[in-house]
Amino acid sequence: MNIQSNIEKKLMNHFKPEHLQVINESSQHNVPAGSESHFKVVIVTPAFSGERLIKRHRAVNSVLKEELANDIHALALHTYTEDEWKSLFGEYPQSPNCLGGSKQTA
Numbered sequence: 001m002n003i004q005s006n007i008e009k010k011l012m013n014h015f016k017p018e019h020l021q022v023i024n025e026s027s028q029h030n031v032p033a034g035s036e037s038h039f040k041v042v043i044v045t046p047a048f049s050g051e052r053l054i055k056r057h058r059a060v061n062s063v064l065k066e067e068l069a070n071d072i073h074a075l076a077l078h079t080y081t082e083d084e085w086k087s088l089f090g091e092y093p094q095s096p097n098c099l100g101g102s103k104q105t106a
Contacts, residue, residue: 002036003036003039003067003071003072004036005025006039006067007022007039007041007064007067008020008021008022008066010064011043011060011063012063014047014063015047015060015063016041016046016047017043017044017045018044018045018046018085019042019043019044019045019085020041020042020043020044020045021030021040021041021042022039022040022041023040023042024036024038024039025037025038025039025040025074025076026038026039033052036071037071037072037073037074038072038073038074038075039062039072039074039075039076040075040076040077040078041060041075041076041077041078042078042080043060043078043079043080044080044081044082045060045080045081045082045083046082047059047082048079049079049081052105053079056077056079057077059077060077060079060098062074064091068081079091
């Protein structure tokens with residue numbers, strides 16, 4: 001199992017999130033192609049209700065302690081309750097604006 005899948009599995013099992021994104025950002029850094037060392041996690045779960053940001057981050061870091069010790073060089077965390085997520089992004093995550101990547105130029 002790759003590191004990204006392992007992160008997803010552990011966070012799903014522990015937090016039972018309503019929304020989870022684990023994004024491998026390694027290609028944006030000076031690492032070999034195919035690396036799994038830099039990640040961004042966006043997680044929305046009732047488990048964070050009433051918890052301060054530092055406690056949320058510590059909870060995620062605790063679940064991923066093995067990966068942080070051995071595999072992950074950088075981990076960006078975005079931790080939300082369902083109400084926080086809805087107030088920021090609405091009912092569903094926003095889709096990015098189309099940059100017209102498939103359009104042909106004349």
